[in-house]
Amino acid sequence: MTQLTRxxxxxxxxxxxxxxQEKLLNSRVLIMGAGGLGSGVIMNLAxxxxxxxxxxxxxxxxxxxxNRQIIHKYKNIGRAKVISAKDWVxxxxxxxxxxxxxxxxxxxxxxxxxxxxxxxxxxxxSYESKYMLNEIALRHKKALVHxxxxxxxxxxxxxxxxxxxxxxxxxxxxxxxxxxxxxxxxPVVNTIAALQAQEVLKIITGIGMPLLNKLLIYDGTxxxxxTLNYTKNATCVxxxxxxTF
Ligand SMILES: [Zn+2]
Numbered sequence: 334m335t336q337l338t339r340x341x342x343x344x345x346x347x348x349x350x351x352x353x354q355e356k357l358l359n360s361r362v363l364i365m366g367a368g369g370l371g372s373g374v375i376m377n378l379a380x381x382x383x384x385x386x387x388x389x390x391x392x393x394x395x396x397x398x399x400n401r402q403i404i405h406k407y408k409n410i411g412r413a414k415v416i417s418a419k420d421w422v423x424x425x426x427x428x429x430x431x432x433x434x435x436x437x438x439x440x441x442x443x444x445x446x447x448x449x450x451x452x453x454x455x456x457x458x459s460y461e462s463k464y465m466l467n468e469i470a471l472r473h474k475k476a477l478v479h480x481x482x483x484x485x486x487x488x489x490x491x492x493x494x495x496x497x498x499x500x501x502x503x504x505x506x507x508x509x510x511x512x513x514x515x516x517x518x519x520p521v522v523n524t525i526a527a528l529q530a531q532e533v534l535k536i537i538t539g540i541g542m543p544l545l546n547k548l549l550i551y552d553g554t555x556x557x558x559x560t561l562n563y564t565k566n567a568t569c570v571x572x573x574x575x576x577t578f
Contacts, residue, residue, distance in 0.1 A: 370525060384430060387446070394410050403523065405417045405418070454529055467479075525551065532544060546564055547560050
């Protein structure tokens with residue numbers, strides 16, 4: 334069993350059993366965005382042995398991405414990020430099945446992309462896309478692992494439809510979203526990405542406690558984490574619109 338040799342340090346000392354490894358190998362995870370957060374999430378899921386990943390991104394690799402988007406190599410500037418990311422995964426762990434779509438998702442084109450995946454990782458860099466993905470995940474009952482960064486700060490939470498609050502419950506959607514270009518630092522982005530991958534690991538294996546109704550907030554300036562507890566907001570437009578009760 335070459336595969337289990339590769340992953341034996343996943344389960345020898347830190348509590349992940351062989352059964353849990355098989356769950357990882359049999360799982361499918363959808364990664365929305367192959368930028369900074371996407372790079373770290375893809376690398377960590379490929380290392381853990383998540384059997385199938387699907388990477389969605391409509392952009393090409395630009396030189397200014399390379400300060401933090403560490404899956405993309407210099408030689409891939411000008412290529413689609415999804416192709417560049419798939420190349421990395423195939424070189425690192427050829428056992429992982431990679432699907433990809435070079436597309437910017439919207440309300441009209443997302444359905445075929447999400448339908449075979451139960452866990453979605455939000456690696457988008459715009460809040461407009463994050464709120465749209467929150468609504469899509471609620472509507473189709475998909476687990477959503479949210480992550481975001483700004484300069485030295487970052488945050489992570491896991492949203493399970495009908496069980497936890499949603500992104501809009503914890504961060505109210507403004508009437509108008511102003512997208513500005515924010516500083517994006519590799520150590521911070523990759524810290525948050527690693528925590529998102531850890532959430533996926535916990536959801537799939539059932540080991541530990543995912544960040545349910547908890548927003549983990551990271552302040553890199555002082556290297557501290559804080560947890561903000563939240564609950565489903567009865568007046569939340571996104572949750573109530575998609576309620577099944
Ligand atoms: Zn909500």
